[in-house]
Amino acid sequence: MQPPERPRRRDCDSSKALPQVAKSSSIPGPTANRLGLILRELQHCQRSGQMTIRSGFLARRLGLSDSQIRRDLAQLGQLGKRGVGYDVIELIARLRNMLGTDGQWRTILVGLGNLGSALVGYRSFREQGFQLVAIYEADPTKTGQTIDGVPVLPIDSIEATLPKLNVDLAILAVPTEAATAVAERLYRLGIGGILNFAPVTLNQSPSTAIIDVDLAIEMQRLAFAVVNRQRSS
């Protein structure tokens, strides 16, 4: 019942030069972002052995309104039981499916500096289905070893080695000066998406999704929230 319309993304798009066909997801952008938080909270509840959950509980926990939670969850189908709430297990399964994390995503890390090293072995990555299959690094004194069973390969071998690894996603944690060039190489290798930690705007690629995590900008958002006493998404 949705017309083949333009993407309704709030953050990217807007370029009429893109011949972009239809967009498959019926999920509004803001909703998708909240579903991630809801999923995390549900997994927490599951670990405490809770079997069902009500919209009002999630709402209070996450600082949202109960009607908003219900609207968000209604995107997944009619999963709630009136008078009772939602089944925690079922909701988790449905959310993971919707968010695309019910399977495994083969992932590489590029850049084994301070931040990159901290990200290796970050437990939540693996728990959510992101499997680290290789690490690429420019410094030759760091390559050759394996960390947590993951091989550290020379960045210059990436064109030769990446195609065999069948990789979906890359985590980009290289120095700012190198980020743009590395991103271009990843585009050319056909990577599906990049999580970019470098504080620089990468050129856009039609076939690669990019999510930026700029820690300085997050601090700015915090400062802004303090001054404006707002809550963030």
Added chain:
Amino acid sequence: MQPPERPRRRDCDSSKALPQVAKSSSIPGPTANRLGLILRELQHCQRSGQMTIRSGFLARRLGLSDSQIRRDLAQLGQLGKRGVGYDVIELIARLRNMLGTDGQWRTILVGLGNLGSALVGYRSFREQGFQLVAIYEADPTKTGQTIDGVPVLPIDSIEATLPKLNVDLAILAVPTEAATAVAERLYRLGIGGILNFAPVTLNQSPSTAIIDVDLAIEMQRLAFAVVNRQRSS
């Protein structure tokens, strides 16, 4: 400094009889988030010696529409010159003022694990006005030293030592299990805001702003963006 702000939040109701006192200095949430990206791009342009900039250029760079850029910047006043564009230096100054990063924010880091260590000395923090004044850590083998001139103090001394440090913000990089309890202690100490890296929903506090950075959720957003990017090939 801002006068006491009106609560223009999008979630908690608290008072439905809000007669809407229209504080003009308050900018829309989505706009505020984009202004951070715009600022970063402007600083990049400034380093290349560019003196003026047009909305269309920023738009292409950031993947937004030019009219959106103009709307966002119009929030700061009429800073553009018709037929020319915006003065880079002036715009940066105005943006930093608006986002609250024209002064210094005294900041502590709590938790000197892998991630915390990576955050110490992260250059962009200091460049954007976030000054690290102390690090708190539970492991006694790590306390007592200084890192980059910043003292590493025992977490249990925080009630005694924090008040003297005149701190505004905290970066919370402790293990998940400890995060909630540490956050409560920070609330009680009157901290203004917390940048939370623990993958857990913190209880909310009326006087402390919270920004969450959950790296697993960012990966989920990336996966979602990949799945919902319908490319012909």
Added chain:
DNA sequence: TGCTGTGAAAGTCTTCACAGCG
């Protein structure tokens, strides 16, 4: 000419209010 600033329109998201069902 070329670009900004902005009213008005279009589009999107959130909240309200209550029907509907276990």
Added chain:
DNA sequence: CGCTGTGAAGACTTTCACAGCA
């Protein structure tokens, strides 16, 4: 009864289109 699902209203955001000025 309690809680979900949802039409309708309202609030907010983006886009369009063009006036206005350097």
